[in-house]
Amino acid sequence: MSSYKRRPSPRPLVPRSSSPISTKIQTAKLSSREGTTGLSCLEASLVTRRGSPVVLEILFSSPITAGYTVTLSFIPVHGPRERSCTFRASGQDGKGLPGIWLSIELPARFPVGMYDAHISVTQENTPEILTHTLHNEVVVLFNPFLEEDEVYIEENVEEYVLSDTGVIWRGTRTKPEPLLWEYGQYEPHCLEVALLLLRKLKVDKRRSAFHVARAIISQILPPDSPESGILAVSYNGKYGGGTHPSKWTSSVPILQKYYRTRSPIKYGQCWTTAGIAVTLLRILGIPCRPVTCYDPAMSTKQLGRVNKYFTPEGNLIDSIKPSDDRIWAYHVWVECWMKREEVSTIGWNLIDCSTSNGPVSGIGPIPVKVLHDSSNKTYSNNDISRISSMIHSEVRYQRVVRSHATMSNQICTLAQIQTTQTGTRIVTSSISDRMEWTDITTEYREPNRQAVVSPTLQSPMPQSSDCSMTVHCSHVPVGQDLKITIMLQSNSPMLRTIDGRVLGAATHYTGHNRKTFVSLQFEGSIAPHNTGEIVLTVTSRQYLRHLKDQNFLHFFVIAKARETQQLFFDSQYYKLDPLPLTVRGPGTVKVGELVRYSISFHNPLSSSLSHISFILQAKGLCTQKEVAYRRLLLPERSAAADITVQGSVPGTYTVLASMCCDQLTDIHTSTTLIVTT
CATH class of the missing domain: 2.60.40.10 (Immunoglobulins)
Incomplete structure (x- = not known):
């Protein structure tokens, strides 16, 4: 896999003259003052958004003596080494100028990604050509602030693009539960990972937010090559050789470790992949938000149908293979905002990293408006069928009259059909208060709507x-x-x-x-x-x-x-509601100052707890830290750990603390820290 090591400068795009050149380009610099505050890349001197003015400054070794023409070409770092876009500017009288200052506006459909910038200058009355390649690459991102860009969003751009913290909702339909999550798009190496995922996408397709979003989600969990994805998932409770999913509260340590190792990080689950997708999409400038669906029909043999089997005595049969149908408590996907000309929509599009259709990794982007209107045949494909099945499946309760080893030999009688037990509630964070959820179920389905299934699955049994x-x-x-x-x-x-x-x-x-x-x-x-x-x-x-x-x-x-x-x-x-966790530390520190946090937990249970870990994570501090408590925690006893970190970036941050053990997981709390200069 390629790395961001310095490459030799490419050959000039136009041949040099063999005649001596009296004037040379001494220095050249690209700069921009708009829209990407805080984003940085190790090798890029400029991170800008398309549609924004870019300033080119050229300083010559001696003044130019005639009219001139400047050509600026952007050459993709990943993909074919061809000119992606070329700009030219001319001046009629360059006599006595020690340098040139030009303002260039990148088109609103400029392909996003990393580029080398090649400069050539020609003067009138001379065949000499001055060439220069910038030693640092240029990164171009989508522009949600520009009305001509397909990802333009009129409101809440601060929340959906710039905010580097948020809430992912889990829990149940009767009690959604917030999980504070650090997206961390401004942290080191996160932008580099996003650019790495674009390397397989053709340059021309990088103009489209649809193709870019698709490229990102397809490489988080690629089913055809599980060793090349960012994350390895486990849904069966077996996490040997990796990190327990409940220990993650941030995308940053996952992306930074992936950048170092270029191998999948173990382990995650649906909310983890959604958090990573939000980080990568916001880095590239695509507005997005995590969305949680409660009671989705995730594991079914047939789309649109969930079979539940019970014995004549009333015992629920967990699994009758090969039909092991399950409704999950919840599932987290992501919505991204973009214009879709092929279906004449502007709005939220669903993408799902952890659900696949056969060999194709991920689902979407699918316009949510199309999902709501099942009669719309313009955008009919397998992705829509899969999502509609999650939300609209009918649940069939079947009595097993005679049980055999294989499903084909089961003798069952249909007892009841229910059409309101899947996709019961769909939520995302409220704009006014991210710790409150907003119900967006009606954006996906009409109130009291019956299950949408194919004609072969219709079940005309009035109850x-x-x-x-x-x-x-x-x-x-x-x-x-x-x-x-x-x-x-x-x-x-x-x-x-x-x-x-x-x-x-x-x-x-x-x-x-x-x-x-x-x-x-x-x-x-x-x-x-x-x-x-x-x-x-x-x-x-x-x-x-x-x-x-x-x-x-x-x-x-x-x-x-x-x-x-x-x-x-x-x-x-x-x-069950989680037990309380306490974190104590100073409210304010200076950059470079060491700060100690004390995390404590009291065990109110009648049994002991083993293999306890305390975890601290926050932007503005060093990366996620974990401390093990190496003794058994007896009933009615308390355990505590001190974690020392260092303030690194000025700002106001949410510090996330969590605790895990063999018997309990998913115990979190938070506090606020202000880092000053």
């Missing part, structure tokens, strides 16, 4: 009933008992008696590695045209030792009305 059931769980922190409330409503003029069962399982947010820890029976009666509720208790002793990443539990409820044999189903994720 008539005179009773209904909903399930709610109380939100409690890890270590406390939780309440499950089963709400029953009758529209019948007759008494109804309900018998049911609740299965509780500890699971990953993807539904992998389910471990059933409790089975609770219940029964109750509902008076005619009335409501009732049944409250069940799940104790911490029942679930605590089974917890997995992010403390997710999954509850499956099945019930039956004795009088009518009507079946009721509900299935939902529940996330």
